[in-house]
Amino acid sequence: xxxxxxxxxxxxxxxxxxxxxxxxxxxxxxxxxxxxxxxxxxxxxxxxxxxxxxxxxxxxxxxxxxxxxxxxxxxxxxxxxxxxxxxxxxxxxxxxxxxxxxxxxxxxxxxxxxxxxxxxxxxxxxxxxxxxxxxxxxxxxxxxxxxxxxxxxxxxxxxxxxxxxxxxxxxxxxxxxxxxxxxxxxxxxxxxxxxxxxxxxxxxxxxxxxxxxxxxxxxxxxxxxxxxxxxxxxxxxxxxxxxxxxxxxxxxxxxxxxxxxxxxxxxxxxxxxxxxxxxxxxxxxxxxxxxxxxxxxxxxxxxxxxxxxxxxxxxxxxxxxxxxxxxxxxxxxxxxxxxxxxxxxxxxxxxxxxxxxxxxxxxxxxxxxxxxxxxxxxxxxxxxxxxxxxxxxxxxxxxxxxxxxxxxxxxxxxxxxxxxxxxxxxxxxxxxxxxxxxxxxxxxxxxxxxxxxxxxxxxxxxxxxxxxxxxxxxxxxxxxxxxxxxxxxxxxxxxxxxx
Ligand code: GDG
Numbered sequence: 001x002x003x004x005x006x007x008x009x010x011x012x013x014x015x016x017x018x019x020x021x022x023x024x025x026x027x028x029x030x031x032x033x034x035x036x037x038x039x040x041x042x043x044x045x046x047x048x049x050x051x052x053x054x055x056x057x058x059x060x061x062x063x064x065x066x067x068x069x070x071x072x073x074x075x076x077x078x079x080x081x082x083x084x085x086x087x088x089x090x091x092x093x094x095x096x097x098x099x100x101x102x103x104x105x106x107x108x109x110x111x112x113x114x115x116x117x118x119x120x121x122x123x124x125x126x127x128x129x130x131x132x133x134x135x136x137x138x139x140x141x142x143x144x145x146x147x148x149x150x151x152x153x154x155x156x157x158x159x160x161x162x163x164x165x166x167x168x169x170x171x172x173x174x175x176x177x178x179x180x181x182x183x184x185x186x187x188x189x190x191x192x193x194x195x196x197x198x199x200x201x202x203x204x205x206x207x208x209x210x211x212x213x214x215x216x217x218x219x220x221x222x223x224x225x226x227x228x229x230x231x232x233x234x235x236x237x238x239x240x241x242x243x244x245x246x247x248x249x250x251x252x253x254x255x256x257x258x259x260x261x262x263x264x265x266x267x268x269x270x271x272x273x274x275x276x277x278x279x280x281x282x283x284x285x286x287x288x289x290x291x292x293x294x295x296x297x298x299x300x301x302x303x304x305x306x307x308x309x310x311x312x313x314x315x316x317x318x319x320x321x322x323x324x325x326x327x328x329x330x331x332x333x334x335x336x337x338x339x340x341x342x343x344x345x346x347x348x349x350x351x352x353x354x355x356x357x358x359x360x361x362x363x364x365x366x367x368x369x370x371x372x373x374x375x376x377x378x379x380x381x382x383x384x385x386x387x388x389x390x391x392x393x394x395x396x397x398x399x400x401x402x403x404x405x406x407x408x409x410x411x412x413x414x415x416x417x418x419x420x421x422x423x424x425x426x427x428x429x430x431x432x433x434x435x436x437x438x439x440x441x442x443x444x445x446x447x448x449x450x451x452x453x454x455x456x457x458x459x460x461x462x463x464x465x466x467x468x469x470x471x472x473x474x475x476x477x478x479x480x481x482x483x484x485x486x487x488x489x490x491x492x493x494x495x496x497x498x499x
């Protein structure tokens with residue numbers, strides 16, 4: 001029986017320092033990508049997880065590999081010790097300042113100068129070595145996200161007969177954007193050393209193939225028509241055809257496009273709980289006869305927080321009848337790092353929220369509440385439940401799980417989702433009010449449309465949205481990914497590195 005080795009930069013538990021000793025705690029909420037990934041260990045086959053940990057937190061009794069038994073089962077965690085300098089260079093500088101802007105098509109934010117590519121290679125090599133130490137021939141090594149782009153190529157050198165899959169959580173840009181990266185060929189060659197390369201939606205898969213073909217002789221062996229369920233009418237990220245199998249130097253690569261979804265059952269249970277009902281009642285009482293607009297994201301220029309607040313400001317200027325009748329709760333939480341780009345966005349958001357409050361607010365009416373510290377998930381679900389409109393308008397987003405969590409929480413069948421057509425989720429959520437965050441008019445009219453929408457229309461749309469979120473839940477993603485692993489397993493594994 002083959003094992004699964006998951007390679008993800010973060011560890012699958014929280015580490016808490018208690019009396020000078022590190023305790024590992026399973027996150028209380030099964031929400032988020034780590035629990036979704038961990039659930040793949042739930043079949044009793046066990047497996048391993050490879051992640052990094054900082055030498056800063058190391059205690060004298062540091063164990064390189066630990067055995068974990070938790071609610072999912074038993075599995076191993078192999079920990080790479082990285083120095084703070086390595087983490088800064090590989091993650092905060094190269095990944096976040098150079099790769100992240102290009103993945104999200106922000107050429108102007110691409111920062112090449114501080115990149116130390118040799119450290120990026122070195123850290124990826126260490127991940128590959130740790131994965132190789134866990135894997136036997138025929139095992140599946142599943143690597144996650146762009147900060148580990150070079151792992152497949154190194155791993156293929158170390159273990160030619162393991163099966164390698166890679167999943168991108170971000171968008172994958174078109175060739176003219178991707179090729180801004182001077183390391184483009186090395187990255188593509190690494191991805192072509194995989195057996196399966198995964199993306200959320202067909203457009204990202206097609207962009208990857210376009211970038212690969214701009215650099216190397218890659219053949220598309222098979223493409224398929226995209227199902228109607230993955231094409232919102234006229235949405236910007238729609239594609240009608242998707243490449244599914246490539247050939248490069250005699251090696252077949254499967255391109256697997258399946259959106260990561262949410263755990264609908266968990267969110268529904270939370271949404272229906274008595275505690276949530278109590279919190280919703282309190283929120284509603286505080287609101288009085290104001291309608292609640294809700295936006296939630298990490299603080300990141302890709303999430304379009306400033307553009308959303310500008311739209312709100314324009315609407316309040318043009319529609320005095322909204323004063324005292326709407327309130328915006330804008331949750332924008334900074335990641336735990338002191339990156340200049342994020343601090344600048346946070347500053348911009350604070351300035352805009354302050355200006356809106358100062359211009360339009362009164363003692364009785366606060367038009368916007370900016371929340372910059374994380375809201376506990378159960379409370380967030382209560383806000384999803386209490387909101388009249390979820391206003392989610394990223395400029396670029398691989399998928400966006402917040403909009404799906406909102407829909408999953410609406411077991412009452414009401415509420416309107418205003419969603420950017422540049423979020424991957426838009427291709428499956430055709431009953432959202434889709435909008436273009438680059439257009440003032442589109443942004444402003446989408447919100448007015450949501451506020452004016454008759455109940456019958458709201459309920460019809462929410463019913464369809466709920467069906468889509470249930471269909472493309474995390475279980476669907478897990479099944480599709482596992483099926484793609486089986487697919488390449490059946491095509492044989494005894495192969496050498498291409499090229
Ligand atoms: C990356 C890709 C892709 C947010 N604020 C709070 C809070 N959150 C939680 C949400 C949601 C998660 O964070 C955000 O997920 P997203 O998918 O929206 O965005 P990214 O973090 O950018 O994730 C993205 C995803 O990977 C999966 O592949 O969809 O495109 O960028 O779960 O609930 N949670 C709590 N308090 C908050 O204040 N508890």
